[in-house]
Amino acid sequence: FPAFSIKGLTKVYGEGPAAVHALRGVDLEIPAGELVVLLGPSGSGKSTLLNIIGGLDRGTKGAVFFQDQDMSAMTDRALTRYRRDYVGFVFQFYNLMPSLTAYENVALVTEIARSPMDPNDALGLVGLGNRADHFPSQLSGGEQQRVAIARAVAKKPTVLFCDEPTGALDSATGRSVLKVLKNINEELKTTVLIVTHAAATADMADRVIHFADGGIREVVENKTKRNPE
Numbered sequence: 001f002p003a004f005s006i007k008g009l010t011k012v013y014g015e016g017p018a019a020v021h022a023l024r025g026v027d028l029e030i031p032a033g034e035l036v037v038l039l040g041p042s043g044s045g046k047s048t049l050l051n052i053i054g055g056l057d058r059g060t061k062g063a064v065f066f067q068d069q070d071m072s073a074m075t076d077r078a079l080t081r082y083r084r085d086y087v088g089f090v091f092q093f094y095n096l097m098p099s100l101t102a103y104e105n106v107a108l109v110t111e112i113a114r115s116p117m118d119p120n121d122a123l124g125l126v127g128l129g130n131r132a133d134h135f136p137s138q139l140s141g142g143e144q145q146r147v148a149i150a151r152a153v154a155k156k157p158t159v160l161f162c163d164e165p166t167g168a169l170d171s172a173t174g175r176s177v178l179k180v181l182k183n184i185n186e187e188l189k190t191t192v193l194i195v196t197h198a199a200a201t202a203d204m205a206d207r208v209i210h211f212a213d214g215g216i217r218e219v220v221e222n223k224t225k226r227n228p229e
């Protein structure tokens with residue numbers, strides 16, 4: 001199965017004359033194991049799409065399949081389980097607990113996960129093995145984002161959703177964070193979906209989905225990046 005199959009997905013916020021059509025019939029397949037970038041201007045509906053396939057919100061019409069499961073048929077409890085067991089989230093602002101160390105921030109998640117990694121292994125994976133005892137205030141922005149990535153992958157999610165993960169970082173630091181995401185995609189075979197308005201993010205993607213005004217304009221596959229093994 002693909003990671004996601006999306007058919008005719010629409011999302012309308014509000015109703016009547018004030019209604020906002022955030023998604024206007026999206027058809028999309030996201031193959032398992034790829035690193036996919038969803039690129040488009042602010043307000044084009046990217047976060048809305050990510051929130052729906054991430055199980056944080058529901059569409060208005062259309063179908064979303066996660067592997068072979070119809071997400072619109074899932075109960076709220078099933079969606080909560082889906083988020084807990086299969087999905088990692090990374091946001092623009094790292095949302096770390098300031099009073100906890102890097103290790104403890106990651107351990108918050110591994111304590112309730114089904115088959116987690118050791119927090120130290122997760123921190124090692126993002127290159128922060130030597131920062132486990134540091135508090136967020138003692139870390140740079142890029143390091144804090146890497147702790148947030150370690151926290152998201154420590155539960156070994158099937159999919160990792162990243163909403164503007166480099167939005168608060170300078171371009172060099174942003175690139176190093178993207179390399180960490182690429183490394184996770186390759187090492188753990190995690191499907192990674194990055195939502196962004198920053199075109200530079202697209203360089204290392206297997207597939208770039210150009211989004212505008214609630215719909216897909218173009219899908220560009222980067223075949224050279226995938227190793228036929």
Ligand code: ADP
Nearest residue numbers: 013020022040041042043044045046047048049
């Ligand atoms: P993007 O992530 O590409 O910036 P969004 O998905 O956040 O776009 O927003 C798409 C459109 O939906 C925008 O016009 C936005 O104002 C609107 N929108 C997003 N969330 C809500 C909401 N909760 N209520 C009403 N309108 C919303």
Ligand code: ADP
Nearest residue numbers: 046047048051056089091092093095163164195
């Ligand atoms: P935007 O893309 O509009 O700048 P954000 O990236 O801040 O918005 O958030 C995208 C969506 O994810 C929002 O709908 C928000 O409610 C949700 N979100 C943000 N942070 C968290 C969080 N820590 N846990 C769950 N949902 C969150």
